[in-house]
Amino acid sequence: MHLTTVIQFVLLPAVALAIAALARARGWPAPLLLVVAGLAIGLVSARMPGMPSYELDPELVLLVFLPPLLYSAALDSSYLRLREVRRPVGLMSVGLVLFSTAVVGLLVHAMVPDLPLAAAFALGAIVAPPDAVAAVAVARRLGLPRRVITILVGESLFNDATALTAYRVAVAAMVGEGVSLLGAAGQFAYAAGAGLAIGLALAYACGWLLDRLTDVLVGSAISLLIPFVSYLAAEAVHASGVLSVVVVGVFLGHRMNRTGYGMRVVSHSVWKVVDFCLEIVVFGLIGLQLPLILRGLSGQDPWRVAGYAVAVLVAVVVARAVWLVPGAYLPRLLSRRIREREPRPPAAHVAVLGWAGMRGVVSLAAAFGLPDDFPARDLLLFLTFVVVIGTLLVQGLSFPMLIRRLRVSGDQEVYGDNLAEAAAQQAAATAALARLDELTGDGVIETHAEVVDRLRDNAERRAMGAWERLGGGVGPQGEETPSALYRRLRREMLAAEREVLVRMRDERRIDDEVLRRVTRELDFEEATLARD
Structure with a gap:
């Protein structure tokens, strides 16, 4: 067997598993430790001749990793709680994503005037959606209030659908497909509507089937196929596969009590293992991309590129805060119904949500998915990488301290x-x-x-x-x-x-x-x- 194959399929997962086991034993956030370890391994391997590179395959992430991770999170979420926070989740998973896309796009276009506006907006869509895996892991361990955790989970479930649709519109405009503002809005509406319809249809069909299965092993095997079927069915008609998967997961999770006890016991254990394995591989792969990305920047002014990266990172963080503060309080001032129906969010909760904007592997996968002849592709890859690593390490490592300092707790x-x-x-x-x-x-x-x-x-x-x-x-x-x-x-x-x-x-x-x-x-x- 070739050495590269052994390293990629045996050694790397084994190392990631050992690091995750250490993090769990010490009570550390495993995703952040895996990112740091990936960075270290990537830098060491870059200096060793003959070592293989680990370029992230966007198809692998979007087709293999994303559907089951989304489905598992949706399965374990609460439909009733998500329904209660649908307004803040909608403002963050749709409004905040589009706002961040516009802010980053305009900033990058201003800093690099030669970069077409459509390409700059593509970068904005790439770095707009946070990955709440690390944030939710810390939030649950430290006992954050349930409403805060539900908002974070809801945002992470739905924001990828918005961001990936905006990304496709921007890329299409860049490659000359002539997308107008009205056409972009139509694509958004179609992707969301068709994804929702396909998800509901598959949810009812899968629910009907699982209710009638008595063989636990067969039912569990079918449940592993559901996220992939949901995603591919929607993507086949250019709808939102992400939204389809989330709808199926939330629906089946809400009615899980209709299945047999054996299905629930086995399914819970299976998805815990699947989640754990996929997450450690995904976060380990993030850090391993550094040598490959740096090689693409050869010949460019490092200080100028570093300045661009810091500016984009700050813009991403600030845009989230700028959106969340009025988004949390302005609707209450404008609507009596909202004031009566929803509790006033404490400032500490808003601050925690504002700092929980860590980006993840979906952003990197989207950046690697840019066409090879895309304008300034190497620069956009580097900027994306800095945003992902910067938010994961800076915000991720300081997130527990912020929670403790603000004394935000769900003990009651x-x-x-x-x-x-x-x-x-x-x-x-x-x-x-x-x-x-x-x-x-x-x-x-x-x-x-x-x-x-x-x-x-x-x-x-x-x-x-x-x-x-x-x-x-x-x-x-x-x-x-x-x-x-x-x-x-x-x-x-x-x-x-x-x-x-x-x-x-x-x-x-x-x-x-x-x-x-x-x-x-x-x-x-x-x-x-x-x-x-």
């Missing part, structure tokens, strides 16, 4: 979740006991009283355990064997518990995270009842 929500979980467990146990009384009302209890007693004790113990975690300290006959009867009745009780929990989620009495946590406990218990 954690207590509220625990209280809501205890109440949900109590309501679910009550429903389970009521279902048990229905099932045993025909005399079964007289024959197998010990079975019913065990079931009743189990339900009561589950409800009492939830309250104790809060610190309160309170709390067919015939040939069917007692063990078979116990399993059958307990499954019926678990179904009754799930029904109550889903209804409480839909009524917004508990959050999706609470639902998933409690449902996972029920799934594990049902798994112990299963027999081959």
